[in-house]
Amino acid sequence: MLALSPASNSTGDDCNGESEFLATSCGFSIEPEEEFPDFADHGDLLDIIDFDDLFGVAGDVLPDLEIDPDILAGDFSDHMNASSTVTTTSSSSEKTDGQGETNNKGVSGKGEEVVSKRDDGETAVAETVNYNGDSDRKRKYPSSGSSRNNRITNNEGKRKVKVDWTPELHRRFVEAVEQLGVEKAVPSRILELMGVHCLTRHNVASHLQKYRSHRKHLLAREAEAANWTRKRHIYGLDCTGANNINGRNKNGWLAPAPTIGFPPPPPVAVAPPPVHHHHFRPLHVWGHPTVDQSVMPHVWPKHLPPPSTAMASPPFWVSDSPYWPRVHNGTTPYLPTVASRFRAPPVAGIPQALPPHHLVYKPDHGFGGARAPVDLHPSKESVDAAIGDVLTRPWLPLPLGLKPPAVDGVMTELHRQGVSEVPPTASCA
């Protein structure tokens, strides 16, 4: 997420005092990629703190264009008038750099035109500057007029445009990615699909990278969760009926389950048809359990997959997964979905569900899959849907919860077979 480190790192030499101050006051330090602002005794901390570093990685954010015009309209009159003043004041007040090069990390919107124009005292630039900086600023903090302009106009020569990945923006991003296929999604295509003008390809590219890496973490968590739930099933649960070996549905509750053999649909206003649709709908947006019950589009950095209670020893696949944010708040919309899925296996997929004379089968291994009426001829679509589901919603629990093999074993076996590159296609799997 953010390049934050516990209050220790201060890249700017000329502002050590300030950064420490910041660290104490904010609880963390900031690692700007550019020179740290040269703080004078301003006390205008809000301006000094580089919130863009707090809320996003530099270089992949842009001001939200939709909001800006309003802000601009409001601001312009002030800024236009004050532009020259701004310039002067900035040069004097703004820290020591005459060119306004170094500081102004405190301001988000950076644009080189700002800097140069400031030098020229162009009001046009001041506009841009205000636009860039204030768009974010205004939303978060009341503009303090000229002082804010100072920061903005003192921007570095480097272009640092920040995109505020709002939930709505992210949702569109995810939609585009889903459409293209996560592994195949190319930033330029995503951009086209999103149809948002304020994004550069670079913004999308870095966001995509983060998205993919996040997904991987989720896969890891899912595996762990699956393992944990499997163990739960084995040890805690009663069999209230499931399909026996002959495929007869003992449990009426399972009857509505789709014949593709998935657990009953999520409880929130779902009847079988939506589940079918769900499985057949290719554009399922990652991050939204179903269209119906999407409570709020999670911006994925904050998104936490439902199996937050997974605690079992991690399966082999994920023993190195460092990412373990857990959220137990009830607001995540995924909980209902996952809860239902988790609920289903306990009811349906218990070892005892299988008639003992049919399977000699140790309960330890937890045959946890829900068995809908045996589909002797799974249709291509349902298979495709199931596979697609796994790929697009990696947090879903494994239907069977088989013990994963040791990765090393798999790798050596693969090498033996002559497979050198795994995965063969994906660049970031």
Added chain:
Amino acid sequence: MRIYGMQVHHLIEECIVFNMGKEECMDALFKHANIKPIITSTVWKELEKENKEFFEAYERRREEIPTEKETARRIRDLLSRTTI
């Protein structure tokens, strides 16, 4: 690699839910998810090693499928001939 392997594992489990055999699974995963059959087969074998009893039971169950089909057919036949 870990994540990928996990994905393949997950996919194989889904195929098993569909009562697929190893070859069918390799086929399906290749067609739908572009996973090389050799990888699917390797992961399958490893899963089998790790979950021996399950796979033994699974194979036995799969052998019965034809008889199930036959039974179902017979029942349907009988029902269609029944008049009430």
